[in-house]
Amino acid sequence: MKTVLLSTLLLLAVAVPGARAADSGDPVLGALAAKGGWKLLEPVRSFGPDTLYEEIDGEAELVLPYGMVRMTVAVLGRTARAGSEVRLEIYRMASHRDAYGIWSQYRYPDQEVLPIPPSEAIVSDTSADFFRGETFVRVRSKPGDGSRSDGIGISSEIVALLSGSGSPPEEAKALDGLPGRVSGSTLYQKRAMLGYECLAPGFEAKFSTATLSGHYLLLPPSADGGKARNARLARELPGYREVTPALRNAKTPSGNLWMISEGGCVVAVAGKISRDQAGPLLSSFAQRVRGTCRPAP
Amino acid sequence: MRSGTTRRDFLRIMGAGAGVAVGATLPGIPPNASGETSPTPPPPEKRPLGKTAFQVGSVGFGAMTTRDPEVIRFAVDRGIDYVDTAARYMGGENERIVGRALAGIRDKVVLATKVKLGEVDQMLQTAENSLRSLKVDVIDLLQLHNVSTEDEVTDERAREVFRKLLDQGKVRAVGVTTHKGQDTVLRAVAKHGFYKTVLVAYNFRSDTGVAATVKEALGMRQGLSDTIREVAGSGVGVIAMKTQAGGYASPPGGLSPHQAALAWVLANPGVTLAIPGMTSYAQVEENLGARGRRFALADRIALGRYALEIGDRHCGLCGACGGVCPRGVEVPNVLRALTYLEGYREEDLARSAYGSLPPGRNAAACGDCEACLVACRLRLPVGRLARRAHARLAG
Numbered sequence: 291m292k293t294v295l296l297s298t299l300l301l302l303a304v305a306v307p308g309a310r311a312a313d314s315g316d317p318v319l320g321a322l323a324a325k326g327g328w329k330l331l332e333p334v335r336s337f338g339p340d341t342l343y344e345e346i347d348g349e350a351e352l353v354l355p356y357g358m359v360r361m362t363v364a365v366l367g368r369t370a371r372a373g374s375e376v377r378l379e380i381y382r383m384a385s386h387r388d389a390y391g392i393w394s395q396y397r398y399p400d401q402e403v404l405p406i407p408p409s410e411a412i413v414s415d416t417s418a419d420f421f422r423g424e425t426f427v428r429v430r431s432k433p434g435d436g437s438r439s440d441g442i443g444i445s446s447e448i449v450a451l452l453s454g455s456g457s458p459p460e461e462a463k464a465l466d467g468l469p470g471r472v473s474g475s476t477l478y479q480k481r482a483m484l485g486y487e488c489l490a491p492g493f494e495a496k497f498s499t500a501t502l503s504g505h506y507l508l509l510p511p512s513a514d515g516g517k518a519r520n521a522r523l524a525r526e527l528p529g530y531r532e533v534t535p536a537l538r539n540a541k542t543p544s545g546n547l548w549m550i551s552e553g554g555c556v557v558a559v560a561g562k563i564s565r566d567q568a569g570p571l572l573s574s575f576a577q578r579v580r581g582t583c584r585p586a587p
Numbered sequence: 588m589r590s591g592t593t594r595r596d597f598l599r600i601m602g603a604g605a606g607v608a609v610g611a612t613l614p615g616i617p618p619n620a621s622g623e624t625s626p627t628p629p630p631p632e633k634r635p636l637g638k639t640a641f642q643v644g645s646v647g648f649g650a651m652t653t654r655d656p657e658v659i660r661f662a663v664d665r666g667i668d669y670v671d672t673a674a675r676y677m678g679g680e681n682e683r684i685v686g687r688a689l690a691g692i693r694d695k696v697v698l699a700t701k702v703k704l705g706e707v708d709q710m711l712q713t714a715e716n717s718l719r720s721l722k723v724d725v726i727d728l729l730q731l732h733n734v735s736t737e738d739e740v741t742d743e744r745a746r747e748v749f750r751k752l753l754d755q756g757k758v759r760a761v762g763v764t765t766h767k768g769q770d771t772v773l774r775a776v777a778k779h780g781f782y783k784t785v786l787v788a789y790n791f792r793s794d795t796g797v798a799a800t801v802k803e804a805l806g807m808r809q810g811l812s813d814t815i816r817e818v819a820g821s822g823v824g825v826i827a828m829k830t831q832a833g834g835y836a837s838p839p840g841g842l843s844p845h846q847a848a849l850a851w852v853l854a855n856p857g858v859t860l861a862i863p864g865m866t867s868y869a870q871v872e873e874n875l876g877a878r879g880r881r882f883a884l885a886d887r888i889a890l891g892r893y894a895l896e897i898g899d900r901h902c903g904l905c906g907a908c909g910g911v912c913p914r915g916v917e918v919p920n921v922l923r924a925l926t927y928l929e930g931y932r933e934e935d936l937a938r939s940a941y942g943s944l945p946p947g948r949n950a951a952a953c954g955d956c957e958a959c960l961v962a963c964r965l966r967l968p969v970g971r972l973a974r975r976a977h978a979r980l981a982g
Contacts, residue, residue, distance in 0.1 A: 343766060343788065343829060349676065351829075351864045352652045359923075384940075398680045477654070482867035485658040513934055526869075543657040 316362040316380045318425075321451045328444065331375060332365040346379070355480040356392040357384025368440065375432035376440050378448070382425055387459050389421040391478035394462070396428075399474040399496075406446045409456030413438075418445040423454015460582040461493045461508050461555075467578060468506055469571075470499035483507055484544045484560055488519070488526040492556075504545060504561020506575060511554030511583055519556070523549070533565065537572075552576040555583035632878075633668075636859050637824025639760040639783045641697045641727065643669045645853050646878045648871075649828060649864035650685050651676045659688035662871045663695050671786070671828075671862045672721075673701035673732060674713050682720035693723060699786075701732035701764055702748075704739055710748040718757060729758040730786060735767040740775040740782070749781075762786065762824070770814045773825075777818040784824035786862075789815065789852055812855055819857030827852045827861040849877040908969060911961045917948040918961050918969060925976035941980035950977035 315334035322328060335345070339358055342350040346361070353361075359382045368374040383389040396419050397403075397412055404413050411420035418429040418441040427448055431441040449456065457463070458476070465476050475496040483489035484505065492509040512519045524530050529541035538549040542560060548568035549558040557575045559568055633642035647669030648662045659670060672685045682700060689696065698721065702713045717726060729752065731745050739745075740763060752758040762784030765772040769787050776782045789811060819825045830852045852861045863874050908918040920940065928937035941949060950973040953959075959970025 349651065352677075396678055398678065401678075479654070481652070482655075482658075485655045485661070485866070485868045487867045487869055513938065543661060544655065 315364060316360075316382070318380060318448055318451050319362070319364055319378075322366075322444075322447060325447065327369055327447075328366045328376075329369050330364060331367050334362060334364045336360055336362045352395055353381065353392055356388040358382070358392075359384065366444070371436065373432075373434070374436055374440050376444050377430045378444070379428040379430075380425060380448075381427070384424070386421075386424055386454055387478060388480075389424050389426045390458050390462065391480060392426050393419060393421040394458075394477045397474055397476070399472050401474055403474070404442065406442070406449050407456070409449050411442070411445050411449075413442060413445075416441060418442055420445055420449060420456075422449050422452040422456040425452050425454070459493075461510060461579065464579045464582050465493055465495040465506055465508060468495065468497065468575060470497040470502070471506065472496040472498055484542055484547070486527060486542065488522045489558075497559075502561065502563060502567060502571075504559055504563055506571075507547075507549075507556075507558040507560065508575075508579060509556040509558070516551070516554060516556070523556075537565075539565075548572060550576060552579055553581070553583040555579055634859055635824075636697070636728075636826075637783050637819070638822045639728070639824055641760070641824075643697055643860050644878060645860050646849070646874050647671060647697075647826070647860045647862040649862040650681060650688075652864050652866050653681070653684060654866065656684050656688035658865060658868060658871065659685060660692065661868055662865065663689075663692050665871060665875055667871070667875070668695060669697045669699065669860055669862065671699045671826075674717050674720075675701070675703065675732070679716070679720060682717055686720055686722040690722065697727045698723065699728035699730060699762075700726055701730045703732045704734070704742060704745055707744050707747055710745065711751065714748070714752055714757065725757055725759060726752075727759045728762055728784060729760075730762040730764045730784070731782070732764050734763045734765050734772050737771055737775040739763075740772060741779055746781060760784070762826075764828075769811060773814050773818045773823070777821045777823050782823075784826060785818070786826045786828055787811075787815065788829040789827040789855075789858065789861075790830050790848055812857075815855055816857035819859070824859050825857050827858045828863075830861045830863050846873060846877040849874060853877065908961045908963055912952075913960060914952045914954070914956060915948055916950055916952045916961075916973060917944055918973060920944055920948075921950050921973050921976045922967075922969070924980055925972055928976075928979060938980055941976065949981065950974060951981065953977070 315336060319330075319334060323330075337345050338360060339354055342353065342358065342361055345363060346353070361382070362378075362380045364378045364380070366376050366378065381389070381392065383392060393412075401412050402414065403410050404418075406418075406420060409420045409422045411418040413419075415438045416431050416433050420427055427445070429441045429445050429448075431437040458466070459478070462476050462478065465471060472495065477494045478491070479489075479494055480491045481487065483492050483494050484507070489507060489509060492507055494508075495506045497504060497506055509519070523538070523540075527540035527542065527547065529539075531539055533539050536550055540547040540549075545561040546563050546568070547558055547560040548563065548565070548571075549556050550572050551557075552575075557572060557579060559571045559575065563571070633644060635641070636643050644666065646667060648659060648667050648671065650659060650670055650672045653659060663670075670685060670689070672681050674682060676682070677684075685698075689698065700717050700721065702710050702717070704710070705713075714726070714729060717729075718724070729749065731739070731742075731749075734740060749758065749761040753761065760783050762782050763772060763776060764786040766788050773785050773787065776785050815825050830849050849861055849863060852858055863870070865871050865874060908922070912918050921944070924937045924941035924944075928934055953970065953973055956970070959968075959973070961969040963969050
């Protein structure tokens with residue numbers, strides 16, 4: 291009986307989709323192999339949204355809202371140098387915006403960012419994170435001599451093998467140019483902004499000027515033209531009120547939230563900000579995003 | 588006795604049968620997802636966390652994805668007394684966020700973080716960095732991060748580090764976290780006695796899947812639920828993570844699957860507390876609603892219905908159902924679109940994904956097909972889901 295069951299188990303293991311032994315990995319790995327210079331040190335493994343937890347710990351919760359389709363892990367070493375070891379995590383996401391979004395979750399002020407055309411990578415001595423098109427890539431190199439050049443080197447090679455834009459979405463670029471924006475603080479948030487789900491999805495950046503600090507928020511146009519979202523904002527934001535037909539306000543733990551509409555977007559500032567102070571900020575914000583507001587692809 | 592937590596077992600335990608429809612509600616569910624505070628909940632029932640000196644409520648705060656310190660402060664204000672982070676989350680930024688959140692309220696929580704196994708100097712450095720990032724003098728619970736074997740549980744480098752930190756008063760208790768080989772790790776911790784807690788991935792989908800089912804049939808393992816009960820009985824504090832099994836949204840106007848999933852985890856007496864991840868005020872309220880629940884019959888039936896709901900919607904996006912439908916429906920893409928809609932609440936993305944299917948490849952082609960031939964490895968009712976996707980996304 292046990293023999294029968296064990297045979298069944300083996301058969302099922304072969305039949306179960308994603309069986310690891312047959313994993314062919316991500317197409318970019320084939321292209322990398324064709325170029326030469328790197329060799330696989332371990333079998334390639336791939337994960338879907340339901341199995342990502344098996345590989346990357348609780349961080350899967352961070353990735354999944356960005357529509358992860360597939361993640362491939364490969365460990366490679368330079369053919370020319372024994373001892374070098376680089377771990378790649380290649381995430382195929384739902385869209386370019388999502389790939390940027392998950393990349394932005396690993397971006398913080400004061401990090402080192404290097405151009406790896408046409409993208410840029412968040413780097414350290416042992417890591418590099420970048421995105422291009424719908425792909426987000428994390429590179430981790432084994433600490434030691436050459437780890438930094440290994441990480442940046444393979445990142446430069448991979449980014450050239452990917453397609454699509456390496457630039458942030460237009461909305462993120464619009465935030466980047468706002469007065470006092472804290473460098474490296476721009477995010478694309480899928481779950482919540484300032485702790486409120488009704489404010490997501492949207493773009494967020496911190497700002498700090500000589501007299502004020504807080505957050506810029508940009509909510510892209512929604513499918514229904516904003517009706518349902520506006521109703522939800524009114525329902526879910528504490529102390530929500532329409533100050534004027536154009537200006538809305540809510541009282542959040544993060545401070546006063548001031549909102550106006552611009553071309554289907556909602557632009558907002560939050561912080562210890564009075565109505566008089568909010569006016570110029572919102573005005574320059576609205577001017578900045580004019581023409582860039584479009585629904586999520 | 589075999590008592591793993593397969594979906595079928597769950598339904599049986601919770602007393603839900605096919606066709607049961609109950610309108611029972613669980614107290615504590617916010618009337619909407621507003622983040623506005625409902626009346627202050629009663630103080631949580633405290634329970635000992637294994638053989639540590641800590642007494643904690645049953646719902647802690649998983650901060651791993653939390654960006655806004657105010658959400659953590661709100662949770663502590665609402666009675667949550669355990670906050671979990673790790674040195675590696677968000678490249679170290681998560682500990683700084685938690686540190687900012689706990690300024691002035693540090694003494695109200697048990698603060699847990701994690702360090703990866705490595706060389707002694709490296710681990711000590713990581714722990715020192717954590718103290719700085721968290722802006723605290725002492726970490727209540729330092730856990731060896733992501734352990735999957737008995738060898739890691741007995742690794743002498745980690746023990747040396749933890750002993751030193753305990754002696755220096757920089758750490759109050761030590762534990763491990765595990766995602767793979769969880770049964771092995773739980774038993775190893777109970778056997779060797781050095782670590783006081785195990786943070787384990789545990790939800791209503793634990794122990795499901797072909798391999799687990801066959802292994803259980805062969806008597807090769809017990810279910811995770813049993814192992815948790817057993818090691819908790821020997822004094823190990825068991826903390827549950829990934830309790831939501833995918834982070835699905837609450838259906839509008841319906842009962843909360845999150846609460847049901849959380850209540851299911853907490854029904855295991857071996858689990859001291861669960862630490863669902865939270866990013867919003869609404870999630871804090873929702874999770875607090877599951878605290879202190881005792882199962883009445885109506886709750887069991889309602890939870891059974893939740894399990895069906897969650898199970899029905901939890902497409903793993905594995906793609907294995909592709910190329911099977913004789914009518915040419917691109918089932919993986921249809922289900923993906925539905926997952927975007929119902930799982931991630933991304934209506935634009937869902938409509939875009941569904942709308943991009945070539946003519947004749949969406950679920951309109953299901954037509955009058957009565958018996959869907961497409962099998963799902965998670966046993967989802969593919970035909971029903973495809974029709975639902977079409978009803979909600981076509982046009």
